[in-house]
């Protein structure tokens with residue numbers, strides 16, 4: 303185990319972990335935590351290894367040596383929040399604000415100014431569900447006919463698309479499955495920082511997340527999974543230096559890797575360093591140290607592999623561009639020539655010329671990307687809803703998926719789906735005739751995620767005999783079982799899982815999978831509109847979401863050539879996960895459930911009425927779901 307006595311890992315254990323990382327071996331929690339302490343020559347070596355993995359990934363992605371950023375405006379839709387994160391100065395109280403929310407015209411004015419200056423992203427960052435704490439927020443929304451902050455956010459995103467053509471990136475905190483569904487058509491990407499998986503930092507009085515219901519790690523981990531199931535290109539990340547141990551930090555990276563392997567939707571991982579602010583409870587805590595940040599970026603790179611896109615915000619790094627580039631980032635995130643970083647307003651963005659210069663000095667080319675990463679742009683369906691696709695296509699280079707830098711966004715119509723009572727009327731043809739020409743969909747092997755990951759999880763939970771233990775599995779301790787993919791909760795939502803557990807049925811009793819393509823027949827179901835099919839588990843096929851396992855070539859023991867094409871030797875797999883996989887033979891569970899050709903999201907739901915109901919956080923547990931969904 304990681305030493306918590308204060309003495310820390312020994313130099314020998316750091317060297318050993320470094321050698322394993324350099325030769326492409328799997329790292330466990332202890333080894334990764336040891337690497338976080340690397341300094342001096344050991345840190346240099348860690349950065350070298352991480353840098354090589356990043357470089358291999360960029361080569362494979364077809365953009366060798368390219369580091370990206372997104373030209374954006376920051377729209378702080380509301381600074382009221384029901385949470386109380388003790389490092390945050392973004393959240394404030396109503397009497398310090400001119401109004402509870404920016405109104406639509408203010409939002410559009412910011413977006414228009416951005417469009418005029420060549421920005422292509424509108425980053426909506428806001429407090430979580432302020433109406434649940436602040437009467438001022440409730441009244442503001444009520445007076446304008448909105449049910450919730452998220453309803454208003456959706457309306458503003460539509461306005462930005464229609465009036466300016468900027469692409470919304472939504473960062474409103476915790477979202478339920480149905481809220482993700484409802485927001486997907488209005489934004490090509492969304493995000494939520496995982497922050498940490500250390501539950502004690504949330505449950506202990508005085509902890510940075512004490513009093514913040516939306517910062518419970520189990521809740522945030524569920525959001526990561528739900529975003530995957532809905533097929534949202536999603537940004538997440540960790541906030542370092544808020545009191546977590548090294549082992550806890552590594553645990554969070556493993557949790558991110560688990561979600562990514564399952565769904566392939568994590569388009570980028572931000573490693574953000576805590577900055578102490580006056581007037582916060584954490585003002586006395588030291589800022590996260592930059593070598594600690596660099597070591598964390600490098601460890602994230604080693605664990606997440608070459609296909610991960612890793613970002614460090616360039617305004618929080620005190621000019622250490624070279625250090626962070628050496629550590630293995632490939633993205634600088636959103637940078638704005640127009641608006642401040644409202645989360646860290648005392649830290650101005652570097653000018654773009656300066657960012658390009660520093661990036662070039664380190665040997666890289668700076669290129670603009672869109673808020674949604676190139677791999678998802680190029681894939682289109684099922685990641686991008688057809689209603690937002692024209693806005694994305696107008697700004698994207700179809701070859702690279704990156705931004706066309708010279709393109710200037712212009713507003714274009716955004717179409718609400720028509721109310722079609724009675725649901726789809728073409729099912730007799732599209733499903734009963736056409737859809738049943740094969741026993742399963744053509745991309746079955748990849749589209750629902752990484753089956754070997756499912757097998758590992760099924761094995762792990764069979765071995766422990768565990769039921770759905772959301773808190774245990776999701777928040778995870780720092781034990782190897784958690785790090786190796788023991789997220790039983792998610793496994794139970796996967797189609798293959800039904801075979802493993804055998805006994806579970808659809809929550810409202812509609813008998814999934816036999817009714818896979820029909821509506822839930824159970825009238826008592828609160829949300830009977832959804833087909834009783836397993837929730838979408840779209841997956842980046844063969845690229846962003848493929849298993850991030852890779853191997854060193856035998857000819858290069860000290861300087862391996864990283865290959866993203868293999869899935870055998872597993873630097874990014876823990877040894878426990880590896881053994882779980884091998885226990886399951888082929889690694890792919892047998893699956894014989896009904897074939898389904900449709901999913902409830904995006905393109906496949908065209909024509910279906912959008913759900914108007916404002917969903918509560920628990921909504922995802924109420925819909926008609928696949929068996930064993932944790933409630």
Ligand SMILES: O=c1nc2n(C[C@H](O)[C@H](O)[C@H](O)CO)c3cc(O)ccc3cc-2c(=O)[nH]1
Pocket residue numbers: 372374376423425471472473492493494495537538570572615634635636637643644645646672673674
């Ligand atoms: O300017 C910022 N952008 C933040 N971004 C946006 C980010 O820098 C990029 O704009 C997005 O990754 C899209 O390109 C976030 C996005 C998320 O989804 C989750 C958290 C953050 C946090 C910040 C932040 O603190 N400051």
Ligand SMILES: C[C@H]1O[C@@H](n2cnc3c(N)ncnc32)[C@H](O)[C@@H]1O
Pocket residue numbers: 389390391427494495497540541574575576577578579645646
């Ligand atoms: C938008 C994101 O900004 C980060 N965030 C919030 N406050 C701070 C701070 N003091 N220092 C660094 N990052 C912070 C959190 O990770 C949040 O999710």
Ligand code: SF4
Pocket residue numbers: 383384385386387390391392393428429430475514516
């Ligand atoms: S970090 Fe986000 S959730 Fe926490 S207080 Fe600030 S705005 Fe609210």
